[in-house]
Amino acid sequence: MISEASFIDVALRSWKNNVDRAGTFFSALSQEELQREIAPGKNRLIYLWGHLAAVNDRMVAILGFGERLHPELDAMFVSNPDKTVDLTLSPEKLKHIWDEVNERLWTGICNLSPSEWLQKHTAVSDADFIREPHRNRFAVLLGRTAHLAYHFGQAVLAKHES
Amino acid sequence: MISEASFIDVALRSWKNNVDRAGTFFSALSQEELQREIAPGKNRLIYLWGHLAAVNDRMVAILGFGERLHPELDAMFVSNPDKTVDLTLSPEKLKHIWDEVNERLWTGICNLSPSEWLQKHTAVSDADFIREPHRNRFAVLLGRTAHLAYHFGQAVLAKHES
Numbered sequence: 001m002i003s004e005a006s007f008i009d010v011a012l013r014s015w016k017n018n019v020d021r022a023g024t025f026f027s028a029l030s031q032e033e034l035q036r037e038i039a040p041g042k043n044r045l046i047y048l049w050g051h052l053a054a055v056n057d058r059m060v061a062i063l064g065f066g067e068r069l070h071p072e073l074d075a076m077f078v079s080n081p082d083k084t085v086d087l088t089l090s091p092e093k094l095k096h097i098w099d100e101v102n103e104r105l106w107t108g109i110c111n112l113s114p115s116e117w118l119q120k121h122t123a124v125s126d127a128d129f130i131r132e133p134h135r136n137r138f139a140v141l142l143g144r145t146a147h148l149a150y151h152f153g154q155a156v157l158a159k160h161e162s
Numbered sequence: 163m164i165s166e167a168s169f170i171d172v173a174l175r176s177w178k179n180n181v182d183r184a185g186t187f188f189s190a191l192s193q194e195e196l197q198r199e200i201a202p203g204k205n206r207l208i209y210l211w212g213h214l215a216a217v218n219d220r221m222v223a224i225l226g227f228g229e230r231l232h233p234e235l236d237a238m239f240v241s242n243p244d245k246t247v248d249l250t251l252s253p254e255k256l257k258h259i260w261d262e263v264n265e266r267l268w269t270g271i272c273n274l275s276p277s278e279w280l281q282k283h284t285a286v287s288d289a290d291f292i293r294e295p296h297r298n299r300f301a302v303l304l305g306r307t308a309h310l311a312y313h314f315g316q317a318v319l320a321k322h323e324s
Contacts, residue, residue: 003276007170007300009296039202039320040201134171134172142173142307143176146176146180149309149311150311150314150315157204158201
């Protein structure tokens with residue numbers, strides 16, 4: 001039990017580090033900087049931030065913490081590519097949503113027991129889970145941590161860092 | 163014990179997925195494509211690939227599997243920025259090293275017991291580990307998985323994907 005908690009602790013730290021790093025980075029950008037593309041013709045920084053907020057918001061439901069908070073993000077940041085839909089929220093509002101979503105998630109994941117981490121997430125069927133028991137909540141956490149790092153690596157390119 | 167193994171299994175799958183995804187991507191690039199920059203003035207794809215190979219090679223020693231295989235990679239891909247040092251290895255050779263390093267790592271990490279995963283890695287001192295027991299092998303694995311994802315997110319930008 002102590003040992004299981006140690007594995008979870010490491011994963012939570014990794015998640016938190018990646019969320020905080022992204023949050024600090026995006027929150028410090030001006031409205032003008034958020035309009036920058038990460039590379040010519042690619043996504044803008046504001047789109048990446050909204051995309052990460054939307055995907056994290058989806059985790060609320062996938063991890064079984066209840067309904068997600070901001071389904072309206074998907075049309076702007078998930079279902080459609082950047083620059084095809086008007087963004088109807090300000091950077092301040094996005095920052096508020098970012099903090100709200102990640103606090104909701106953090107509260108939820110800090111309260112899961114080891115056995116709950118190994119239960120299936122809500123996006124996998126009972127039948128699939130019998131065949132693939134690794135499709136559990138813990139896998140969602142690690143997958144989304146990598147997803148954050150993937151897009152954060154892109155975001156820093158627009159900020160003249162490497 | 164069974165449960166600990168489940169947490170490790172998820173992390174190994176995430177590691178392997180990220181290694182395989184990067185390996186498939188870089189291996190398919192032509193010599194010419196490998197010279198592309200991920201964004202104007204930024205690292206070339208060949209540099210990112212070599213950088214990931216070098217950092218994974220360092221893991222061999224950090225995880226306590228013995229001496230790393232290719233310390234000569236560091237001068238080209240870690241200690242110096244891209245385009246400041248001549249790259250003295252061909253893409254074929256780099257592909258060979260990539261496979262060799264990742265196979266060595268995979269063999270090592272598949273043989274670690276849960277308690278060994280929670281032991282300190284070789285880059286942390288005994289004194290620091292007493293204060294910060296989360297600086298263990300498992301943290302190295304999760305950190306390096308995020309590192310792979312971070313740079314892979316950058317690499318795909320040069321390949322006209324998002």
